[in-house]
Amino acid sequence: MIIMYILIGLITGFYGGMFGAGGASIRVPLLTMTGMPLVNAFATNIFAIPFSSISGAYTQRHNIEWKTAKTFVIGGIFGIIIATFFVGIISEKILAIIFFLIAVMTVFALYLDIISPRLYNKIRPVPSNLFFGSFFISLIMGMEGGSGGSIFAAFLRAMHIRTHSAIAISLFAGIFTSTAALLIYLYRGEVFFSPALIVAFVGMVGSYAGSKVSMRTDSKLLKLGLSIIVIVLASTVIMKYF
DSSP states (O other), X not given: OHHHHHHHHHHHHHHHHHXXXXXXXXXXXXXXXXTOOHHHHHHHHHHHHHHHHXXXXXXXXXXXXXXXXXXXXXXXXXXXXXXXXXXXXXXXXXXXXXXXXXXXXXXXXXXXXXXXXXXXXXOOOOHXXXXXXXXXXXXXXXXXXXXXXXXXXXXXXXXXXXXXXXXXXXXXXXXXXXXXXXXXXXXXXXXXXXXXXXXXXXXXHHHHHHHHHHHTSOHHHHHHHHHHHHHHHHHHHHHHHO
16 A cells, blocks of 8 residues: 555646646545545545645746636635535535536637637636636635646646646646645544555655656647647546446
């Protein structure tokens, strides 16, 4: 089991650092495969995210656009707090459908400059778009046991934020959204500390390595990789519940 938790930490940490994602879409299914109950997998996943996000955000700190990050973080915190109280209330099938639709829209948004240049040029990273975008992403993903990081980078890219900055801001935002949710999970006593600590600290190593690779990777390849991963994960969720 320890070896499994180490592997989960390395894989999801690298993925998060590479693409600016929290890793919930990978980490939660892997944790449940170890026999961990779903709600505890949610809590353990949230416990790990701040550690890997800090590692990745620090490594990519020079790519963070701080003015954008500030508004984005505030919206995400409000969304994740509300979502955490609703975990387990809304049907998992409904959440799976919503997640899949968001994933499709995310990939569409990533290539909006090619699909519809006119619409793309109308979108701007104004505070209201950043706040409510982060809010609703965190709200939906939070009810899936995540922090919103799986979608953050793609959304920011659609807001005309360059790819490397979008990944860095996503990692930075994940520190705060996951911490806000973690406080609630801790209060309810749903975190399994032994696996959580292993996944969290090993995840920091994976995130550091992933961030280093990300900074050396062409933005077009990062965008393509992010698109493929988002669709594959969303399809996996749909197959799981249907």
